[in-house]
Amino acid sequence: MCPPADEKGKTGPKPAETPFGELPAVPDFEAMAQNMGKLVEQAGKVTAAYLKPIERGEAKTGQADEASEMVKVLGRVAERWVSDPQKIIEAQGAITSDFLSLWSSTLKRLGGEQVEPVIAPEKRDARFADPEWNTHPVFDFVKQAYLLTTRWAEGMVEQADDLDPHTRDKARFYVKQISGALSPSNFVATNPELLRETMAQNGENLVRGMKMLAEDVEAGGGELKIRQSDAGAFQIGVNIATTPGKVIYRNDIIELIQYAPATETVLKRPLLIVPPWINKFYILDLNAEKSFIRWCVAQGLTVFCISWVNPDHRHALKDFESYMREGIFAALEAIEQVTGEKQVSTIGYCVGGTLLGVTLAYMAATRDKRIASATFFTTQVDFSHAGELSVFVDEEQIRAVEEQMAERGYLDGARMSGAFNMLRPNDLIWSYAVNNYLKGKAPTPFDLLYWNSDSTRMPAANHSFYLRNCYLENKLSKGEMRLGGKLLDLKKVTIPIYNLATREDHIAPALSVFLGSQTFGGPVDYVMAGSGHIAGVVNPPTKVKYQYWTGPKPEGTFEEWMKKTEEHPGSWWPHWFAWLEKQAPKRVKPRIPGDGPLPALEDAPGSYVKIKA
Numbered sequence: 001m002c003p004p005a006d007e008k009g010k011t012g013p014k015p016a017e018t019p020f021g022e023l024p025a026v027p028d029f030e031a032m033a034q035n036m037g038k039l040v041e042q043a044g045k046v047t048a049a050y051l052k053p054i055e056r057g058e059a060k061t062g063q064a065d066e067a068s069e070m071v072k073v074l075g076r077v078a079e080r081w082v083s084d085p086q087k088i089i090e091a092q093g094a095i096t097s098d099f100l101s102l103w104s105s106t107l108k109r110l111g112g113e114q115v116e117p118v119i120a121p122e123k124r125d126a127r128f129a130d131p132e133w134n135t136h137p138v139f140d141f142v143k144q145a146y147l148l149t150t151r152w153a154e155g156m157v158e159q160a161d162d163l164d165p166h167t168r169d170k171a172r173f174y175v176k177q178i179s180g181a182l183s184p185s186n187f188v189a190t191n192p193e194l195l196r197e198t199m200a201q202n203g204e205n206l207v208r209g210m211k212m213l214a215e216d217v218e219a220g221g222g223e224l225k226i227r228q229s230d231a232g233a234f235q236i237g238v239n240i241a242t243t244p245g246k247v248i249y250r251n252d253i254i255e256l257i258q259y260a261p262a263t264e265t266v267l268k269r270p271l272l273i274v275p276p277w278i279n280k281f282y283i284l285d286l287n288a289e290k291s292f293i294r295w296c297v298a299q300g301l302t303v304f305c306i307s308w309v310n311p312d313h314r315h316a317l318k319d320f321e322s323y324m325r326e327g328i329f330a331a332l333e334a335i336e337q338v339t340g341e342k343q344v345s346t347i348g349y350c351v352g353g354t355l356l357g358v359t360l361a362y363m364a365a366t367r368d369k370r371i372a373s374a375t376f377f378t379t380q381v382d383f384s385h386a387g388e389l390s391v392f393v394d395e396e397q398i399r400a401v402e403e404q405m406a407e408r409g410y411l412d413g414a415r416m417s418g419a420f421n422m423l424r425p426n427d428l429i430w431s432y433a434v435n436n437y438l439k440g441k442a443p444t445p446f447d448l449l450y451w452n453s454d455s456t457r458m459p460a461a462n463h464s465f466y467l468r469n470c471y472l473e474n475k476l477s478k479g480e481m482r483l484g485g486k487l488l489d490l491k492k493v494t495i496p497i498y499n500l501a502t503r504e505d506h507i508a509p510a511l512s513v514f515l516g517s518q519t520f521g522g523p524v525d526y527v528m529a530g531s532g533h534i535a536g537v538v539n540p541p542t543k544v545k546y547q548y549w550t551g552p553k554p555e556g557t558f559e560e561w562m563k564k565t566e567e568h569p570g571s572w573w574p575h576w577f578a579w580l581e582k583q584a585p586k587r588v589k590p591r592i593p594g595d596g597p598l599p600a601l602e603d604a605p606g607s608y609v610k611i612k613a
Contacts, residue, residue, distance in 0.1 A: 027199045027200075027202045027203075028202050031202035031203075031204075032202045032203050035202055035203035035204055035206070035207050036203060038207045039203065039206050039207050039210055042207060042210035042211050042213075042214055043210055045210075045211075045214035046210065046213050046214045046217055048214075049214050049217040049218040049222065050217055050222050051222075052218075052222060053221050053222035054222065069170075069396070069397065069400075070174045070177075073167060073170045073171050073174055074171060074174055074175075076163065076167055076171070077156060077157055077160045077163065077167075077171050080160040080161050080162060080163060081156065081160060084161070087159075087161075091152070091155075091156060091159075094152065094155075095148070095149070095152045098118065098119075098148045098152070099145070099148065101118050102118045102119075102141065102144050102145060102148060105117070105118055105144075106137055106140070106141045109137045109140070110137055117140070117144060118144055118148065119144050119147045119148055119151065120147075121143070121147060125426070126426075126431065127183055127185040127426060127430075127431075128143055128185065130191075130192055130193040132192035132193070133192065136192060139184075139190070139192045142184045142190050143184060146179075146182070146183060146184050149179075150175075150179040153175050153178075153179065154172070154175055154179075157171045157172055157175055158172075166390075166391075166394060169388075169390065169391050170391045173388065173391040173422075176425065177422060177425055180425035180426050180429070180430055181425075181430070183426070183430065185430070185434065186430055186433065186434060186438075188206070188438060191434075191438075194434070194438050194439065197439060201440075204440065205438065205439055205440035205441075206438065206440065207440070208440030208441075209436060209437035209438050209439065209440040210437065212227070212436050212437060212440070212442070213436075213437045216436075220414060223414060225414060225453075226421075226429060226432045226433060226436065227432070227436060227442075227443055227453070228428070228432050228443055228446070228449040228450075228452060228453050229443050229444070229445055229446045229447075229449040229450040229453065230442060230443060230444060230445040230450075231450060231453070233445035233450075234445065234447060234450045236282065236605060236609060236610055237603070237604075237605050237610075239287070240282060240285075240286060240287060240447055240450065240451075241282035241285045241286075241604070241605040241609065242285070242287070242288065243259055243285050243288075243291055243293050243294040243297065243604065244259065244260040244603075244604065245257050245258055245259035245260050245303075245593055245603070245604035245605075246258055246260070246593035246594045246600035246601070246602070246603060246604060247307075247600065247601045247602050247603070247604060247606040247607075248334060248338060248593055248594060248596075248598040248599075248600060248601065249330070249331070249334040249598055249601075250601055250606075250608075251326055251330055252309065252314075252315070252318070252326060253308060253309050253311070253315065253318055253322065253323065253326050253327060254306050254307065254308055254309065254326065254327050254330060254331065254608070255306075255307040255309075255601075255606040255607065255608045255609075256304055256305075256306060256307075256330075256331050256334050256335075257304065257305045257306075257307055257604045257605065257606060258302070258303075258304050258338065258591075258593040258594075259293060259297050259302075259303040259304075259305070259593070259604065260297070260592070260593055261297065261300075261302065261590030261591065261592070262297050262298050263297075263298070263299075263300040263590065264590070265300060265587040265588065265589065265590065266300045266301065266302050266587060266588060266589075266590045266591065267300055267301055267302070267581065267584065267585070267586070267587055267588075268341065268584060268586045268587060268588045269341060269343060269344060269345055269372065269583075269584040269586075270301075270302040270303075270304060270335050270339050270341055270344045270345070271296060271301045271302065271303050271304065271344065271345045271346070271347065271580075272304045272305075272306070272328075272331055272332070272335060272344045272345070272346045272347070273293070273303065273304065273305040273306065273346075273347045273349070274306055274327070274328060274331075274346060274347065274348040274349070274352040274353070274355060274356050275305065275306060275307075275308070275349050275350075275352045276349055276350040276351045276352045276353075277308040277323075277351065277352065277456060277458070277462075278350065278351055278416055278456060278458070279451065279452070279454065279455065279456055280307070280308075280310075280451065280454055280456060280609050281305055281306065281307050281308070281605075281609065282451060282605060282609060283349075283448075283451050283534065283538065284305070284349070284538070285605070286447045286448065286451065286538065287447055289540060289542065289543075290447075290538055290540055291540075292537075292538060292540075292573070293305060295540060295541075295573060296577075299577050299581075300587065302339065302590070302591050304331060304334075304335055304344075306327060306328075306331055306352075307605065307606050307608045307609050308327070308456070308608065309608045309611065310413075310456050310457055310608065310611035310612070310613060311410050311456075311457050311458070311459045312409070312410060312457065313408055313409035313410065314409075315409070315410065315459040316405075316408075316409030316410060316459060316460045316461060317459075317460075317461050318459045318461060318462055319459075319461035319462050319465050320355065320358065320462055320465045320466065320469075320483060321483050321484050322461075322462070323355055323462060324355060324358065324359045324362065324483070324484075325484075327355070328346075328355065328356065328359050329359075332344065332370050332371070334598060336370075337596065337597045337598055338591065338593075338596035338597060338598050339591055339596070342370060343369065343370055343371070343372040344370065344371060344372065345371075345372060345373045345374075345375070345580055345583070345584075346371050346373070346374050346375065347374075347375040347376075347377065348374065348375070348376050348377070348379055349376075349377040349378065349379070349537070350377065350378055350379060350507070350508065350533070351466065352379075353376040353377060353378070353379025353380075353381075354379055354380060354381060354466070354470060354476075356374060356376070356379075357374075357376070357379065357381040357476065357490065357493075357516075358476060358481065358483060358488060359371075360374060360490075360493045360495070361476070361481075361488035361489060361490050361492065361493055362483055362484060362486055362488060364489070364492035364493050364494070365486040365487070365488065365489070365492065366486065371495065372495060372496075372583070372584065373495050373496045373497070373498075373580065373583055374493075374495060374496075374497050374498075375497070375498040375499075375500070375576065375580070376497065376498070376499045376500060376513075376516075377500050377537050378500065378501060378502055378505055378507065378508040378513065378533050378536070378537060379499070379508060379513065379516070380470070380508045380512050380513065380516055381476050381477055381490060381516040381519055382474065382476075382477035382512060382515045382516040382518075382519055383470050383471050383474040383476075383477070383512070384474055384477065384512075384515065385509060385511050385512045385515060386471055386508075386509075386512055387505065387506050387507045387508055387509050387512065388423050388506045388507070389419065389420075389423070389471070389507060390471055392419060393467055393471040393472055394472070395472070398464070398467050398468060398472060401415075401463070401464075401467070402460070402464050405458075405460035405463065405464070406460065408460075409459070409460050410457040410458055410459055410460055410463075411457060411458040411460070411463050412457060412613070413455030413456050413457045413458075413613030414455060414613070416455060416456070416458065417452075417453065417455040420452075420507075423506050423507070424506075428452075448534065448538075454612070455613045456613055457613050469481055476488060476490065476519075477490065477515075477516065477519050479491070490519040490520050490521070491519070491520070491521040492521055493520050493521055493522060494520075494521045494522035495522055496522060496523050496524075496525075496579075496583060497517075497520055497522065497523070497524045497525070498524075498525045498527065498576055498579055498580070499513060499516070499517045499524055499525065499526045499527070499554070500513075500527050500528075500529060500537070500572065500576070501513035501514065501526070501527070501528045501529070502528065502529045502530070502531055502532050502533060502535075502536030502537065503528055503529065503530055503531065503532075503536070504530075504531055504532040504536070505532050505533045505536065506532070506533070507533045508533065510528050510558070511558045513526070514526060514554055514558045514561065515558075517554040518554060518555065524553070524554055525550075525579060526551070526553075526554035526561070527548055527549065527550055527572055527575070527576075528548065528549045528565075529546060529547075529548040529549075529572050530545075530546030530547045530548065531545075531546045539570075539571045539572070539573070540571060540573065541570060541571040541573055541574055543570075543571070544569065544570045544571075545570070545571070546570070546571075547567055547568060547569050547570065548567075548568050548570075548571075548572040548575065549562070549565040549566065549567050549568070550565060550566055550568065550575070551564050551565035551566065552564050
């Protein structure tokens, strides 16, 4: 008879000791059997959630195209190796030699010798943090075998002859996805921590995990939408996106928010923020401590921010020109009405910055001077060295995306969200899959990951224009883009520009932003912050985190510029504000949202931001 389980589900006696650590606790086999029955029941619910949209004819398309593309790309790599039998023999010899070394090392460990590992994970790799990955020779062997195989597969891609750069980039990406999925940390039988947890909890962790899996497939409309945060812990306008303000203007694609002043005087020149429409504007207003918008208001800025609609089929024909005219131009007109100011300072973030750059070139062509200065956050206007998202962009893939969008009039939000998560699969996909579905633990509340999962759709016309004209053909930096009947030339943009890059950005790499700085015709302050696409931007001064670099005019090569930079600790926010204030330091009485010609429609953050994909 099994010993009684305690209140945590663990059995009474202490697990037996071995030379390599403790054996897993002896489970309560009756409870284990009952939980396996529950597991099967929950698995049935997962299947039902998956099949429901198929039965209704509502299944989302595109996955087969993506799988086919992966097979095709990796097939091209294989063809390069098959064409040279000698290289195949050398590659096989290399992996065989590695495994012989590993087997020899493992035998020595089993014999009691202390040996150095044949290969070790990177220090930042959290998948193998459990001590038994190192102390137990079996799990250590599994871990090292996986790492050797991954390194070998990556080498096969790098050493394949006559691959064009884009195909090689795609092959690297797909190998990263496959190796991330096949990690031994993702399976109960090969993960010591999961094995201990499953034995100790008599499989209850797997039942809880399968229940969450069914819920997440249901929430994803038949596709898995991995929860990364406790969604119930946040409510937009209550404990996230809470900076006081009013919606003062609304049309089909934007709500314009004017934030309430917090100082006795404000800078005369207003500030307009153009956020990305991939995800939502409140990345700049997560909470009181991290809110860039709230901080700007506290410095005495009259802040206006665009909140883009989460589009549906009605917005299918809204293209880049629509977003310029009904987005930025409509906001400029509303700001002039409520403040009387004919010029504003602007900020564009990510794709919002790309739209701002396009708009500035159009305004230069039409001699429109309503924007006096521009700040770009992690923005690309030159896509010759675009980030890892470029693996999704070639003629065939764009055509497949356009076919998908033609069916509904938009790209589903899950597609873009999935693409971003795939850039860091071990951190943003598999760590949550293990925690949620195998450990059976609900994720903790985290405002940044709540925002990350609050995805948005892309209007068909807009997204097609962006992919083709920017990523595929790089027309803006070449002076070949046409919009509204005008040929756009960034060299004619002569207003002051503050161009912020981040050192570890995989979406808008620092090199790409640096090269983009050279396309403008006026003074550009290029600044590089520490960390990545989000954390490098949302870095309030009170946290004293990371650093930023300033340097000379962004000329020559990026490497040459870096040698001449000065590093500064902490946030770049005060440096930016000093740059902005210097241009137009005059102050006036604060403007109250809704007191002018445009009455308040509702409190910030408005309604558009609450529309779910």
